[in-house]
Amino acid sequence: SDGPVYERVALIGLGLIASSMFWAMKRGGVAGHVSGYARSEATRDTARRIGLCHTVCDSIAEAVADADLVVLAVPVGAMGAVAAEIAPHLKPGATVTDVGSVKRTVITEVGPHLPETVHFIAGHPLAGTEHSGPESGFSTLFDNRFTLLVPVEGTDPEAVARLRTFWERLGARVEEMDAEHHDLVLAVTSHTPHLIAYTMVGVADDLRRVTDSEVIKYSAAGFRDFTRIAASDPTMWRDVFLNNKEATLEILGRFTEELFALQRAIRTGDGDMLFDYFTRTRAIRRGIL
Template identity: 70%
Template sequence: MSVLYPKVVFIGLGLIASSMALAMRAANLCEVIVGHARSKETRDVALEIGLVDAVFADPIAAVQDADLVVLALPVGAMGEMAALIGPHLKAGTTVTDVGSVKVAVILAVQPHLPVNVHFIPGHPIAGTEFSGPRSGFARLFQGRWWLLTPHPEVDTQAFARLCELCRKMGAKVDQMDAAHHDLVLAVTSHTPHLIAYTMVGVADDLGRVTDSEVIQYSAAGFRDFTRIASSDPTMWRDVFLNNKEATLEILGRFTDELAQLQNAIRLGDGAHLHAYFTRTRAIRRNIIDAGQDTSAANFGRDAKETTTKS
């Protein structure tokens, strides 16, 4: 049998937890799935659509006899939850999380877990702009990376089992130092999100350009920003508060570089602009070649397009 963890417990039942539950069931990776969420509505939905076999309002009741506990909460809520459930975990249990920040989560969670529990922090690089238990789908992790940032002295068997779980859900697994993870993600995710939120906020502020114009003519680039900026506010607040240093460092570089481009526009320095825009174009090609995005125009969003490509 391919069962890796007889009893899996999700603490938090949002997009990632619900997708994991569906992927685990699809591949028969566990026998029983139970869940806890703070909101009664979320618990009811999760039970109703069959994500979990049982739900518990009390996280301590949920983690009884767990073989794997998945902390799928906003990053800022992980420490308190670990303190609550830590004393009630059986020896040998694996605990993982799916937070977008790793150093802060490790510092918040690790001290509360017994030494005979294996804590292996993780981060699946997958998601959509939707949240909640209904937003999950089993294929979310297909071909995506799942980064694990274990302690150097992690139990090798426990680590190997979690890697296998991630792979069987369709992901590719990579191991990384937690601090390095936080810097990489500040570049590929956290700073882009903050910038998108800001641009959408500016558009919203602008009295002279009415909302309806901004919305009607959004196809020119802005709509891509609005997708990013429609992600879960609590999750993102916690990301920025908990990856402060790396985000501020990348933001600093961003504002420096933007100031240079602003200056080039002001001075009419076309050569500088052209050289800059040419360099960035190549990166897109690399992302498509690496299988991390579609080469279809506009992400393939206009599915009925026919092209003249020959």
């Protein structure tokens, strides 16, 4: 609709999220110029081949030097090191944001490296797929999905408003949340479900040795959905659990209690308990849709 929200944007890490951001920026004319950097030469070559970013830089310093907005789109465990690398090269007045799936550790690890002349506003688009890498992105990924922004005390409200407009122009609905609450909510809605999917696929894989390939061959809807989730990037998900330890352990504890209650109901033939439980969960699903 209008002109660019930021004249120059830098994307650090060129995977699913960054590449989707580029195509969405291009679709909406949201940035004047986008430079990109990825650590591996193979990723940079792929990016150049498919026209991802206006300029793909071989040095991270060059990528961020003139940027008005710098987006850290690397695995959560790499955020601190990347922030330290870019810090000396940032333009005064620039905004730095991230897209990591965990917010508390990212804020404590990134913030201290950055000069006081830049605005740091953590963020998290609640959108993704099980695919990764520079070729997995698409322009509609953020459409009608939430992006959560996590400004800390003292963050310049104008810088927050601009970042909000940026995400809205990428198609997202934007809300603000504090880091601790974000990490607990995401432990319930995303992190623990992923862990359960990994477990279920692992169990089936063990079982396959007993039943040949039948588990895979006859895989029905339930199991198929788990395998899709369990195909997600191992580095990204390792970092999520290492960085959202407290909240995921809390939710896993509750999950285990519920699982034991259901296990007991099955053993004792408590049909009422199972029926009531499934009735309650069905109502939750109908409330979402």
